[in-house]
Amino acid sequence: MIVADRKSIQEILDMVKTCSKILVVGCKGCVTVCNVGGLKEVQILAATLKIARKKDGRPLQVDEALLERQCDPEYVAMLKDTVYDYEAVISMACGVGPQFLSEAYPDQRFYPAVNTTFFGGAVAHGIWEERCAGCGTCIIHYFDGLCPIARCSKSLLNGPCGGSDHGKCEISKEVECIWDKIVRKKMEQGRLNDLLDVVPAKNWQTARDGGPRRSRREELIQHG
Amino acid sequence: MDDPKVNLKSGSNLEKVLKAGHFAFTGECGPPKGANIEHLREKFHHLKGVVDAVNVTDNQTAVVRLSSWAASAIMVQEGVEPNFQMVCRDRNRLAMQSDILGVYTLGIRNMLCLSGDHQKFGNHPQAKNVYDIDSMQLIALAKKMRDEGKFFNDDPIDVPPKLFIGAASNPFAEPHAFRIHRLAKKIAAGADFIQTQCIYNMERFREFMHQAVDMGLTEKCFILAGVTPMKSVGMANYMAKQVPGMDVPDSLIKRLKGVEKSKVAEEGIRFCLEQIEEFKSMKGVAGVHLMAIEWEHRVPEIAERAGLLPRPVVE
Numbered sequence: 001m002i003v004a005d006r007k008s009i010q011e012i013l014d015m016v017k018t019c020s021k022i023l024v025v026g027c028k029g030c031v032t033v034c035n036v037g038g039l040k041e042v043q044i045l046a047a048t049l050k051i052a053r054k055k056d057g058r059p060l061q062v063d064e065a066l067l068e069r070q071c072d073p074e075y076v077a078m079l080k081d082t083v084y085d086y087e088a089v090i091s092m093a094c095g096v097g098p099q100f101l102s103e104a105y106p107d108q109r110f111y112p113a114v115n116t117t118f119f120g121g122a123v124a125h126g127i128w129e130e131r132c133a134g135c136g137t138c139i140i141h142y143f144d145g146l147c148p149i150a151r152c153s154k155s156l157l158n159g160p161c162g163g164s165d166h167g168k169c170e171i172s173k174e175v176e177c178i179w180d181k182i183v184r185k186k187m188e189q190g191r192l193n194d195l196l197d198v199v200p201a202k203n204w205q206t207a208r209d210g211g212p213r214r215s216r217r218e219e220l221i222q223h224g
Numbered sequence: 225m226d227d228p229k230v231n232l233k234s235g236s237n238l239e240k241v242l243k244a245g246h247f248a249f250t251g252e253c254g255p256p257k258g259a260n261i262e263h264l265r266e267k268f269h270h271l272k273g274v275v276d277a278v279n280v281t282d283n284q285t286a287v288v289r290l291s292s293w294a295a296s297a298i299m300v301q302e303g304v305e306p307n308f309q310m311v312c313r314d315r316n317r318l319a320m321q322s323d324i325l326g327v328y329t330l331g332i333r334n335m336l337c338l339s340g341d342h343q344k345f346g347n348h349p350q351a352k353n354v355y356d357i358d359s360m361q362l363i364a365l366a367k368k369m370r371d372e373g374k375f376f377n378d379d380p381i382d383v384p385p386k387l388f389i390g391a392a393s394n395p396f397a398e399p400h401a402f403r404i405h406r407l408a409k410k411i412a413a414g415a416d417f418i419q420t421q422c423i424y425n426m427e428r429f430r431e432f433m434h435q436a437v438d439m440g441l442t443e444k445c446f447i448l449a450g451v452t453p454m455k456s457v458g459m460a461n462y463m464a465k466q467v468p469g470m471d472v473p474d475s476l477i478k479r480l481k482g483v484e485k486s487k488v489a490e491e492g493i494r495f496c497l498e499q500i501e502e503f504k505s506m507k508g509v510a511g512v513h514l515m516a517i518e519w520e521h522r523v524p525e526i527a528e529r530a531g532l533l534p535r536p537v538v539e
Contacts, residue, residue: 153342153344154312154313154339154340154342154353154355154358155355155358156339156355156358157358157360157361158358158359158360158361158406158409159358160397160398160399160402160406161339161359161397162339162392162393162394162397162421162469163341163342163397163468163469164397164398164399164468164469165397165398165468165469166398167398168468170341170342170345170468170469171342171344171345172344177398180398180399183399183402184399187399187401187402192402192405195402195405196405196408196409197409197412198360198361198364198409198412198413199360199361200361200364201317201356201357201361201365201376202357204356
């Protein structure tokens, strides 16, 4: 899923400092799963903003809404009757949400309440970790299901570099060296030969080149 | 090994010395944090005639310095042979190929291909790193440009850059068992010579070289053993604990602690000289790479005492 962290209350207060009536919109997708932008978090943010502004002597009306997904025009359309009743709208979805909202309602101002961080999952209760860099050409099967693009701090395809130390990356003792893990797994399973050839340079055209990437499924596109 | 007279790949002094069968000796010089080329000249002049080539570091530890190609070019002007270092952190494949052509036109003939320290260590941790290709792929790229006369994309090069291609190897980083294989990969990718990480654990290095010889790697590539004299107990402790992939045995720290404070540096040099003496006869070791960090002025003395002077002149 897409993982995000909520911005600080101060940053969000600054975004809407001139407003007196705003809407906070959550999303039932990824940000609900990673506990940052679902119903509960919408309620908490709305209450916190109201309290802060009340304390400041400038009360703020904060209404709440929750969409099935903010990355789908079908659900974004559900705001059409109310979206212009506010001076601004805060989206608690990933970075896709406020953009879909902005595109659907060009005369409204939308602010992101979260910093979208990575594609990953929960490794422990309350802890999420990156697993995928969305490079557009998956190669994890060559590395026993462990992605060096997303998980090596230098995205090496021929690691581990000389900074690998006790299974940790040179950048921090908190960061595991994924190449150490790849090599050990190959050795344990008697498949070290897989790592003996030089892996050629990656074609990054599917990653971040050429503007926003697009997926087309011909069978789903409604022609005419 | 190739016939030295017929098969010079770059014609660099380092290549000629190695291929003539001499025990090579290389040094290192970090460019200044500024445009103070007088200071740079002063540093590398200590190395003139004392080493066969001088490594010129490329924003080492991810701290911004005078560019390695410019510092290398200044050395060429002053009759000192540089070993131009290039890291993968700061350049994509376009910039790399462009700089490889550029350094060749400036008279640079040796190049060391490195991944580069992560920017987190340096003075611009906010920077976005590149890592378009890795050090292994950079070696293969430099070889392709030289031997096939082609760019990465197979377009022909109008006058290919003929560089003597180097790479680094760290026998002490983990996982240990894989290190020899990674060295073999670098050689397969096209490394002509290897300079190792600073060696302190001689036992581990002997074992590593034994493996390299057994696998036939030393027949395909020149391996230069890396040394850095310890200047103080503090430096030894720092290297042991703070530098990832560095293996400093307790016995060495004890040895340094065992002498008077004013004599620690001399003891560090003595250890270094003992190492060099052993490397001279260690099977598969083709030379020594001395990384005398900000101690360039001591290199002539170390070279003299190690019996490495005068340096051979190979025509």
